[in-house]
Amino acid sequence: MTGEHTPPTAKTCQWGPSSHWGPHLRLPDYLLLPTPGFTDTFNMDTRKPRIIAGSRDAFFGYTVQQHEIGGKKWLVVGAPLETNGHQKTGDVYKCPVTHGNCTKLNLGRVTLSNVSERKDNMRLGLSLATNPKDNSFLACSPLWSHECGSSYYTTGMCSRVNSNFRFSKTVAPALQRCQTYMDIVIVLDGSNSIYPWVEVQHFLINILKKFYIGPGQIQVGVVQYGEDVVHEFHLNDYRSVRDVVEAASHIEQRGGTETRTAFGIEFARSEAFQKGGRKGAKKVMVVITDGESHDSPDLEKVIQQSERDNVTRYAVAVLGYYNRRGINPEAFLNEIKYIASDPDDKHFFNVTDEAALKDIVDALGDRIFSLEGTNKNETSFGLEMSQTGFSSHVVEDGILLGAVGAYDWNGAVLKETSSGKVVPLRESYLKEFPEELKNHGAYLGYTVTSVVSSRQGWVYVAGAPRFNHTGKAILFTMHNNRSLTIHQALRGEQIGSYYGSEITSVDINGDGVTDVLLVGAPMYFSEGRERGRVYVYNLRQTRCVYNGTLKDSDNYQNARFGSSIASVRDLNQDSYNDVVVGAPLEDNHRGAIYIFHGFQASLRKTPKQRIAASDLAPGLQYFGCSIHGQLDLNEDGLVDLAVGALGNAVILWLVLLLLLGHQIFHRDCKRSGRDATCLAAFLCFTPVFLAPHFETDTVGRLPSHLGEVDVFSPCPGPETGALCTLTPSSSPPTQDTADYVKPVTFWVEYSLEDPDHGPVLDDGWPTTLRVSVPFWNGCNEDEHCVPDLLLDAHSDLPTAMEYCQRVLGKTAQDCSAYTLSFDTTVFIIESTRRRVAVEAVLENRGENAYSTVLNISQSTNLQFASLIQKVRPRGGPAMPRPTAPGHPSSSDWTSSSQVAFRLDFEFSKSVFLHHLEIRLTAGRSGPGLLLLPPLGSARCAPLLCCQPQIAWASLPPCPDLGAPLLPSVPPPSFFLRQPRQK
Template sequence: MAASYWMLTAFFHLVCTSNVDVKNALTFSGPLEDMFGYTVQQYENEEGKWVLIGSPLVGQPEKRTGDVYKCPVGRASPSPCMKLNLPASTSVPNVVEVKENMTLGTTLVTNPKGGFLACGPLYAYKCGRLHYTTGVCSNVSSTFETVEAIAPSVQECKTQLDIVIVLDGSNSIYPWESVTDFLNSLLRNMDIGPQQTQVGIVQYGQTVVHEFYLNTYSTTEDVMAAASRIRQRGGTQTMTALGIDTAREEAFTEAHGARRGVQKVMVIVTDGESHDNYRLQEVIDDCEDENIQRFAIAILGSYSRGNLSTEKFVEEIKSIASKPTEKHFFNVSDELALLTIVEALGERIFALEATTDQQASSFEMEMSQAGFSAHYSQDWIMLGAVGAYDWNGTVLMVKDTGIAMPTNDTFRDRRSERNEPLAAYLGYTVNSALTPGGVLYIAGQPRYNHTGQVIIYKMEGKEVQVIQRLNGEQIGSYFGGVITTVDIDRDSFTDLLLVGAPMYMGTEKEEQGKVYVYSLNKTKFEYQMSLEPIKQTCCSPLKQDTCKVLKNEPCGARFGTAIAAVKDLNLDGYNDIVIGSPLEDDHRGAVYIYHGRGKAISKKYSQRIASGGDGEKVKFFGQSVHGEMDLNDDGLIDVTIGGLGGAALFWSRDVAEVNVSMQFLPKSINIQQQNCQINIRKTICIDATICFKTRLKSKEDIFESSLQYWITLDAQRQISRSLFTESHERKMQKNITIKGSECTKHNFYMLDKPDFQDSVKVLLEFNFSDPESGPVLDSNLPNSIAEYIPFTKDCGAKNVCISDLVLTVKASIAGDSSSPFIVKSRNDKFTIQLSVKNKKDSAYNTRVLVQYSPNIIFAGIEDIQKDSCESNHNITCKVGYPFLKPSEEISFKISFQFNASYLLENATIHVYATSDSEEPPETLSDNRGHVTIPVKYEVGLIFVSVFKEHHVIIAANDTVPTAINTTEQIGDEVTLHYRIEKGEQFPMPNLTLQILFPNVTAAKNTLLYLTALSHSQNAICQSSYPVDPLKIGTGKPFVLSKIKEPTRDTIMDCDTYSCASINCALVPSDIYQVNVSLRVWKPTIIKASIHSLTLVVKALLRSENSSLILRNDHQKLETMIKISKEHPPGTVPLWVILLSIFAGLLILALLIFALWKAGFFKRPLKKKMEK
């Protein structure tokens, strides 16, 4: 394996500055497929300092035994990593080992007393045909020699069987070679030996022959060779009962190799009914008494060849087999088919191994995978065994004096309603906590109740005493999959327990991960907080070209996959925490560093180290973390981080304390005492003296450093009131070399007319000139300081000016709750008149602060300079710079306009006068003013109807039909169109439109018939009078009954008559349309004793918002439907004609008489001519 120094500008990058150097890490690379880097440990022995790297799948693609590499560090030149070949030297005596896939290096922990422990949880040993995956740990000395193999779950293999095969060798068996092939195939899979399985063979026909006994041969090869030499004995009879009984009495004797306490197994192979079946039941009973398990095989070949029934034969052979018959009886079609049952028969025979008389614990621990996790506590080696007790798991406690192996119910919560957990994986991770009262042992079971659990317990001798349980909160989060304890304040006692839930799901169903932090209170852990990573989104190849995550791979971060308690990294006296997040950045991975403080850690990480590169050669950076040693002898703790395919050793950088001070001369600014001249202008100059003092935290030696610093004048102001004399700029950057301590000076001056609102802030920021190398600044100390230079105030003989400000406020508009001010336009403006008077000492930097409600907007000022006021949500106006003199009064106006975006019921203005001078509390009451103006907003909408009048004429010859078949027969149609449009000033409120029309007379006869109602989508209309209630529009005829209509009124409206109503709710919008179609009901008009009638239809509009009101002329529309009847033509009676003639003649006679009397008929011209 290669180790090299890389400049990691591309491979690792720093996100948050701290003292772990990410530029010059020592990296180690190995095969990704070997999972090189899965575990890492820092290590030291007499030979030097090392990084140990676990690679659990070394030996690809076949053996995959795993191993550990030792990688030298701290040498003058890098050396390659060397494989320790631990699997070869890690052996458990007296068992048949299976080291393939043992995954040594999955667990790797260093021994505080020297050496280390490397575990392979998938180590197995063979017992018969069964493989028991018990796990093994290699205890390695400080010189890399394997001291012992620790495998507490391994038990002596006692799965022994004594098997006697009883063969039918009569003449009907054919061909015999099929029988010998069957024997060899069956024997080949047996581990035959004096301490394992023994096999004997008996052949029978008319007589019985022992081919060989149980103790004749001691190896599988010898037994197979002997079986191949067996010849068919022949015979015309099949004495099955005799063969079985002889095998029972003679083959299963101690003289012939039978062993006490070992299971006896008999395999009977025959092809026909027995000739001594009368003895068969007695023989079977004797076998039962001696606990001989019997497998019976019926060969049906002779029956098939003779076309005979097999029913009786099969029943006999079934009676020979042990119960349950279906597991002990086989039948084959002929001798050639014997090979087809070899595998099934072998599995059922060796299944008997699991029923032999052994201790129960050996079976419960047979798949324990001890060493899945490991930890050195003060007294014990803790080995997590996740596979124990049907994957419920346990923790094995190992020490020189013995092993504590808890039983299945030791860790069970007896208060739980559930009888037992299912595959909880207890021992997935283990750790311990040291308290003044003793050691607490901690184990995680991440699948407990699907949410995970952590168990805290004590050891009383070899007995476990559970004292606390911590439960997870989310299903599938794997809470308890990682646990770490840490002594933050370095007092030798544990302060915190960190529990990882690396599969905790985020909001987008990605495995973000979470770490829960618990503090130790005496012997109980109490929840404090949780830590989470930077949110990671799932990488999708459809969205990102650089995405490397395969479709079925998890996404997110898996923050908390590794949690390491590391010694003090930043030299603040407190130990720290490093948390791995290997799925971040498209599976490249990252780690987070959290600094300790007191007995806790900060919630915000101090540094995040992310893996760069392409994610191909190294993946899952942060899979493992360790940081306990100074590996380059610089007095600083270094951090090792592993991924899959590589690991990196990050050197820590020293931490420097830099203390800075600033002093000014003069110490305050008196604007009336100019002490220098800048560009022929007199002003005030200040000398600034800056002193630096540095110290390394790792050692007391004085060191030389180069600092870069920046000074900003009047830092809290956007426009500075002072500038440096040297550059006439407000900012300055300089470098300084310091050896222990150093001081420097700078000079700056004040500009014209500085205000007194606050002191002049001088800000100094600093860092090392080369921040990429050498020490870093102590993050617990500020990297900037700020000092303030106050202004001197002229208050006579007193040091403090005591003023008394009086404020008066008056608005140009008014209103009250009963008569609010009506805002008709968003451009409407008003002003407030402000007056500030000072009754006592000079009020320096007098200013008026104005706060106002959001429904008004600052529009401008009058009567003072425009730059006197600043507006930023609130208004601040300077009054009488640099001070308001005693008895001086200043008045000015501020104008506002209304804000249509906020429609509040009151326009509110709060005004406050203040200054930098002091004012007694008893005079502050008149420094405040308040204006509240109730307001309403007039909505400038348009509300119109197409017609104001509509005329309907009833013809003189119109008659009342007997039935109405169409709506046209009802009468004339009147269609009313109502339109509402939004104005430009204020938003449209919720509106209600009500349309009222007289639909019936007092006699309940129809006047107006509603035939249609339509409206825009932003209107919701309901009518009290249904549309076309008689369904005339659908073609349904309506038969008219005889009616009388006595009304003589000529006007009908809704004030005096019952009316139908249409109510429309109008949601805020720009335009609305409502259309109503009515027909005049002619039969009622014809029957009425009237010549004309006016029907009044009203439309009423109102606002549902109390703040938004409507103009009076926008609230009501009326439409007049005027109906008139024509006079019908007819004959005049005779008496009327005669009377009229007589009257006419009489009038003519009277007219002639009157003319005669007046001389109308005389001829005065004729008389004159006669005269």
């Protein structure tokens, strides 16, 4: 492929053979090629777009994706501010591509189990990624958050939707268990010595209110013991603070004469943690008692078993009974300290009486929940605020997710696969994101994509538009051990340009290897405006090589050109994939998109078409905020384009593209009963890509001529193989010419009958066609003939020897003496002669000679009388008709042909000279019969002399020639000094 349009040859354009040798036309084997240029109109139809309207408040159209399920085409549209109930969750719509209303998928109602989620303003649909392998797609909510203690962690979450538009699973690789993921069992001493019970009940309610009870956080169960142990409620009975508090307010004191604390602890360990307990949850036991246990010998074993089960124990000693009776509590306190986990200062509490329990509620809560928002040994965030799903991209074995808030908003890229998740460590990024710049908030993962290298295979790409204020993009591979290998970093050049906020890879030639990487900097400031810029990098094995920037329009400023960049399938049918760039703020926030065509393994940097929102419909805003073009949505065999806008999703249909392919050929015919060579010119219009319902072999055929205006005979209908023919309104012109050097020129001007409906012409092809068809010369392939003309000529004037022998009848010996009377060789003209004849032979020993010219000239004492062709050789050319002396005649001479002819001249009766001269010159003439350098010549130039006895009294006497004349020999009338020449 050359990258230019090469229309297929129509089946009706065929060659016609020639039956005889003659001046043939050499047919052109070239095609007119398009010249790239920037235009507002091309083959993306702007006249009849499908505009799907949605809620502007929901920002319907912020993201768009073409999607195919079961052979049916859909448009998936994100509306990140859509409401579900009272919450602004965002959502995704499926929209039919031709007609009908969109349907909300209600993905905003999807709930992630075992977490206390917060879905308000989670921006569902902010990023979409389709997976054509299984017809699924991913819709992400990067601001989805969940509650952990007193904090909300914005980790982000995505929903995977299967081929039936049904939710299948959640994808949340940054989601981590809260530090409050605990199963807490409260062991209450309900023996008779506890008094008043209402104070214990108040303490229980207050401490429960401190707990962060809910999915993914705390579960609480309560057991009460005295002589016996009972479950007040199990761990999984209640899932909210309100429900737990309500249940706790109805717990009555069981009573009992004994305090069997060891029994109560063992019951909680072996029973309460089993009923409703969660795997992986931290086990916490809170023991509240007011006296020494009656089964203290069992405590050692019970505590050891609790240690083996990793049960953290908090123990509260209520000294009311001891203080009211003045009993020393030392033994009791030692027992309670033994029950509490080490160290005692963190796990042991004592209060003076039941009423004082309220004083330790805050302290106990703080001890249990020492983590609020960060890891134990760090003062910064890891993945808690990662906003995973800010960008998404399907790769060979899973999904890449950008997490701009990870690692203190420096960002990260996470990967979800069928075998698990890959979360690179913070240290993996330090090479390109050093610790000293950690507070800059690079936002790595703002966009993610991938390239396929011929040497390394899959390589991931991520943008960090805020890195060092100028932006950066990195190319890297990810490993299962949570490490990265960064191969290359690309850096922005201007502060605040947001370089790396949009990145797209393009396989131009479709060979499976990435050719071009495009990096957008939509806030690039130029000429006093925020115009935007798109950087072009060519992929050379393992490196990206800078190759300039794409050109936008100079007429529109503050456009944010490069806010969206999409690699789309071939739009102009040249077998190369193309690129569409969005400028959603262009034209006073109405927006526009630019189409750039691929060429070979690169990208043309000048846009082929600009489509403005104002060209489509009034009221469109932010047109071009998202773009996708991979499917043929209306089943016409052509890829269509989906573009997002504020409150709208726009489908632009690709128009069938026609390219002009032409061939010109001839056929032999007869005219007026004579053989003739006829020419017929055909123009065949053939679409470069025939959609399934365009199955005609030829769109149009034109028998052309240089005559009157042609008349168009339209096709009767869109029948298969139907032929549209242009026929002339008058008889074709005829031409009799001997000029076979000047080519025949055909000139055609054409246009579509109704360009507003149906296909359009490639604007790179001219609407006028001028073709010059040269005659075939029968020579070598270089079209340059090299003839070799030889001219052999002699006159019929006798020499002195011939005259003496033939006319005077003398012997050779006598004639020798006669010729010695002249000081040079002479030709003798008899007094009775009135004419001179020249016999000539013209022969071509080289290649064909066209427009051959025989130029005849003579002295003024001669007059041209006639030219007679003596013998016409087989296959040779005929002599031209006689013309006036001094004027050329022309004919065509094939190789090895010759002709013999005779020229007659009469002596003038008014001009008398002492000499005569006849000159013949053979050559070729170009346009306008300009004589070219001669190829052959002959010249006769005798001197003339007159004798006294000749009847021409007016002639002067002959000059003395220095030799005596024989008295018995009549003197000659003329002497010819020049012998015959070649």
